[in-house]
Amino acid sequence: MENGSPSPRADAFPAGLRVLVVDDDPTWLKILEKMLKKCSYEVTTCCLARVALDMLRERKDRFDIVISDVNMPDMDGFKLLEQVGLEMDLPVIMMSVDGETSRVMRGVQHGACDYLLKPVRMKELRNIWQHVFRRKKHEVKDFESHESSEDAHTVRSGVDETDDGHLLIAIDTNSTRKRKVTENEEHDEQDLNDHASVKKTRVVWSVDLHQKFVNAVNQIGFDKVGPKKILDLMNVPGLTRENVASHLQKYRLYLSRLQKQNEPNSTFCGIKHSELNSKDPPSKFPLQSSITMHPNNKTNSFGYSENKSFVQDVGVEIPEDDFKSIASFLPGTEVKTSLSGEAPDISEVKNISQVGKVMIQNPEFMPFPQTWSSEVSSSQDKNYTLVGEGYSNMQMPSLPYNNQIDHQQRGSPSNDARTYNIDLGKIDQSTKPTYTEYGSGQVRNISLKAANLDSLSFQFEPAFISGGLQGIKDDVNCRHGLGVGDSYQDFTLKNGLLLATPHEDLQLYSLHGNGYFESVGINNTEFLDYCGSTSFMELPNDVYDELRLSFDYPFEIVEYPLVDEGLFIV
Amino acid sequence: MASPLHRQVANMRKALFDQGFLDEQFVQLEELQDDVNPNFVEEVVTLFYKDSARTMLNIEAALEQRPLDFGKLDACMHTFKGSCSSIGARRMKSECSQFREFCGERNSEGCLKTYQLVKKEHETLRKKLGNYFQMSRQAGPIETACRPK
Numbered sequence: 001m002e003n004g005s006p007s008p009r010a011d012a013f014p015a016g017l018r019v020l021v022v023d024d025d026p027t028w029l030k031i032l033e034k035m036l037k038k039c040s041y042e043v044t045t046c047c048l049a050r051v052a053l054d055m056l057r058e059r060k061d062r063f064d065i066v067i068s069d070v071n072m073p074d075m076d077g078f079k080l081l082e083q084v085g086l087e088m089d090l091p092v093i094m095m096s097v098d099g100e101t102s103r104v105m106r107g108v109q110h111g112a113c114d115y116l117l118k119p120v121r122m123k124e125l126r127n128i129w130q131h132v133f134r135r136k137k138h139e140v141k142d143f144e145s146h147e148s149s150e151d152a153h154t155v156r157s158g159v160d161e162t163d164d165g166h167l168l169i170a171i172d173t174n175s176t177r178k179r180k181v182t183e184n185e186e187h188d189e190q191d192l193n194d195h196a197s198v199k200k201t202r203v204v205w206s207v208d209l210h211q212k213f214v215n216a217v218n219q220i221g222f223d224k225v226g227p228k229k230i231l232d233l234m235n236v237p238g239l240t241r242e243n244v245a246s247h248l249q250k251y252r253l254y255l256s257r258l259q260k261q262n263e264p265n266s267t268f269c270g271i272k273h274s275e276l277n278s279k280d281p282p283s284k285f286p287l288q289s290s291i292t293m294h295p296n297n298k299t300n301s302f303g304y305s306e307n308k309s310f311v312q313d314v315g316v317e318i319p320e321d322d323f324k325s326i327a328s329f330l331p332g333t334e335v336k337t338s339l340s341g342e343a344p345d346i347s348e349v350k351n352i353s354q355v356g357k358v359m360i361q362n363p364e365f366m367p368f369p370q371t372w373s374s375e376v377s378s379s380q381d382k383n384y385t386l387v388g389e390g391y392s393n394m395q396m397p398s399l400p401y402n403n404q405i406d407h408q409q410r411g412s413p414s415n416d417a418r419t420y421n422i423d424l425g426k427i428d429q430s431t432k433p434t435y436t437e438y439g440s441g442q443v444r445n446i447s448l449k450a451a452n453l454d455s456l457s458f459q460f461e462p463a464f465i466s467g468g469l470q471g472i473k474d475d476v477n478c479r480h481g482l483g484v485g486d487s488y489q490d491f492t493l494k495n496g497l498l499l500a501t502p503h504e505d506l507q508l509y510s511l512h513g514n515g516y517f518e519s520v521g522i523n524n525t526e527f528l529d530y531c532g533s534t535s536f537m538e539l540p541n542d543v544y545d546e547l548r549l550s551f552d553y554p555f556e557i558v559e560y561p562l563v564d565e566g567l568f569i570v
Numbered sequence: 571m572a573s574p575l576h577r578q579v580a581n582m583r584k585a586l587f588d589q590g591f592l593d594e595q596f597v598q599l600e601e602l603q604d605d606v607n608p609n610f611v612e613e614v615v616t617l618f619y620k621d622s623a624r625t626m627l628n629i630e631a632a633l634e635q636r637p638l639d640f641g642k643l644d645a646c647m648h649t650f651k652g653s654c655s656s657i658g659a660r661r662m663k664s665e666c667s668q669f670r671e672f673c674g675e676r677n678s679e680g681c682l683k684t685y686q687l688v689k690k691e692h693e694t695l696r697k698k699l700g701n702y703f704q705m706s707r708q709a710g711p712i713e714t715a716c717r718p719k
Contacts, residue, residue: 025649027618027656034602034610071648097652118655119595122602 014129015040018062022052022080023069023095032067032120039126049075053083057204060088064132067116070096070107078110079207085111086210086254091131095120111258203243212236213247575709582702591695595658612703618657619696625650626689633685643681644673650688662691 019041023029029045036043044063046052049072056063066084070077081092094107095116107115113131116124205213216233217225227245234244586592596611603610629646632639651666665688672680 025653025656026621027614027653030614030617031599031602031656034607038602038604069652071645071652073649097655098648118652119598119658122598 012040014132017041017129017132018064019043019128020052020055020063020066021045021068022049022066022072022077023047024049024072024074025069028069028118032125035120035122035125038122041125041129048072049077049080053080056084056088056090063090065091065093065128067093067095067128070094070098070103075207078106081107081110081112082254083205083207083210085257086250087205089135089253089257091135093128093131109258111254203239203247205247209234209236209239210247213244213251217248217251573709575705579702579705579709582698582705586698586702590661591659591698593658593660593663595655597658599657615657615699615703618653618659622650622653622692625653626692629685633682638676638678638681640673640676640681644670647673659691659695662688662695665691 017039019036021029021032021036021043023032023045024047026047029047033043033045044055046055049068052066052068053075056066068077068080072080077094077096081094084090084092091113092111093114093116094112095118096103096107097118099117104115113134114128203209212234213230216230219233220226220229225248227241227248230248231239231241231244586596599611599614607613625646629643629650632643632646647666647669651663651670654663654666665684669681669684669688672684
């Protein structure tokens with residue numbers, strides 16, 4: 001399905017990089033052409049933005065990167081930037097003689113990967129291949145063909161880019177894309193780079209048309225937006241609901257990309273890139289992520305209490321320090337969890353699953369509250385979050401608290417780091433209510449109580465999920481939050497990961513899903529600037545219980561505007 | 571060794587920099603000149619003068635309007651400034667900036683006055699560069715001049 005002309009850069013990269021230069025100033029065009037050629041790039045020049053857009057539309061894969069002037073008479077450079085971002089996901093470099101911060105900011109906000117000031121220097125142009133490379137690098141890891149991958153992409157790129165930074169992540173899985181997962185299993189990632197959705201799009205979204213679209217979206221509001229409503233509002237003859245739906249999807253992608261670009265260096269929540277798939281264990285778990293938090297304060301309590309559990313089979317194995325549970329979730333069914341493990345105390349535990357709430361009660365921590373809440377709604381008509389093979393391997397942050405483990409298993413006295421591995425084992429989609437026989441015991445209620453655990457990490461290693469994981473409701477509130485939250489879609493991971501004190505080391509949290517999440521979107525991402533927010537301290541802990549980290553999350557001090565739940569509506 | 575003519579050319583060039591007519595962008599253009607485009611600098615400058623004449627007409631037309639449309643003037647001058655930056659026309663560029671400042675202040679008189687300065691710089695540089703290129707051509711490439719025929 002290779003759909004591009006073979007690019008000549010196979011070996012010589014970045015030589016042969018195909019650059020489209022758009023500038024209304026012929027002098028600059030000539031100079032830039034010369035400069036780029038000196039860089040061994042393949043240059044195409046264009047003095048009209050509209051013509052450039054047409055060229056780009058004609059063959060999306062004809063160029064690797066676009067360099068555009070900001071001020072052009074026929075079309076604002078920002079508009080061009082927006083259109084390109086919307087339609088083809090090419091890196092765009094803006095340039096202008098004007099270095100006003102506001103303008104540069106505008107360019108960056110519109111998705112420009114760089115903003116050069118005229119006179120542009122040779123050395124700057126020599127380096128532009130990095131933008132192409134960066135994008136390709138990300139593309140290889142996920143498929144670009146649908147939202148989920150894009151969103152997963154977001155997550156992953158966050159993982160890639162923020163080695164030290166902290167990032168909040170929210171993942172939203174939308175049920176409408178269930179179907180695609182199956183498709184994805186059959187193709188490899190490269191294939192998926194080709195937009196399956198492109199075929200549908202026959203309508204050319206001109207600037208005006210897009211403007212109407214944006215106006216409609218704004219009018220309706222992101223929360224409530226839907227193709228039908230937009231279509232009605234736009235009132236354009238000939239436009240179909242499908243056209244709008246497709247465009248809306250792109251628009252969301254575009255916004256999420258913007259967000260991704262704008263936030264990679266955020267320093268609040270740390271996602272540390274753990275080893276990616278390459279190091280996967282023999283089993284095929286495409287997703288592996290781990291979060292480790294090192295608490296410096298051991299006086300906190302980490303409560304792990306059941307909430308609603310929909311988990312059916314949870315096998316927990318606890319080899320020495322590992323707590324491994326294999327869980328399969330069936331929609332709307334009761335959770336029967338079994339723990340099989342070497343831990344002496346493990347017997348019957350029920351309702352392990354649903355990870356109730358983790359609250360940190362130590363007021364000292366309050367200034368740096370983090371929330372971890374996860375929910376997977378169990379309703380049948382919602383999506384399966386995890387479909388296909390191995391979806392996510394999530395290691396949640398090790399919480400360094402005084403953990404309370406009611407759960408017998410914390411047999412090991414040592415206070416050292418422990419690892420909890422929860423394997424989401426096979427999840428059968430069938431509605432058979434009982435799927436239980438996994439473990440030896442039934443887990444009812446697990447709460448962890450341990451003193452001085454230095455690190456605690458959860459690992460989800462879903463091996464086989466052929467069906468739907470429908471009911472996990474996690475509501476964990478703790479200072480270090482990693483949230484899996486379901487707002488109103490299906491499966492939402494919301495993380496309020498907060499940068500903790502310097503002592504606390506949030507080491508790893510990565511989700512990589514190889515796109516197996518149906519739709520993994522950044523959902524209601526919140527950056528909490530906890531530092532200096534003393535108000536937290538005054539809040540009763542109970543408050544946290546109620547938080548689902550959805551929209552009404554009251555603590556968000558800084559809200560990340562771009563993508564919110566509303567964008568991922570069915 | 572460079573001929574007297576070459577030295578004269580070099581002096582002219584140096585004067586253009588010393589007097590602030592040109593900046594390092596001009597040097598960059600010179601560096602871009604190669605066997606493929608042996609007259610690259612001159613070509614670019616010629617192109618600039620051709621294109622800037624058009625831009626200046628736009629500005630003059632906008633200056634005719636009453637009241638002045640400062641937004642439009644600013645946009646035009648922004649374009650013009652961008653062009654100036656392409657050949658490293660430093661003095662012209664700073665006049666353009668001045669002009670735009672007056673636009674921001676909605677200072678009609680300042681705009682009109684500054685535009686005349688811009689125009690003057692435009693013309694001055696054209697003459698100077700014209701002479702410089704002509705002299706360069708006469709002197710010929712240094713290597714060729716030194717090589718025995």
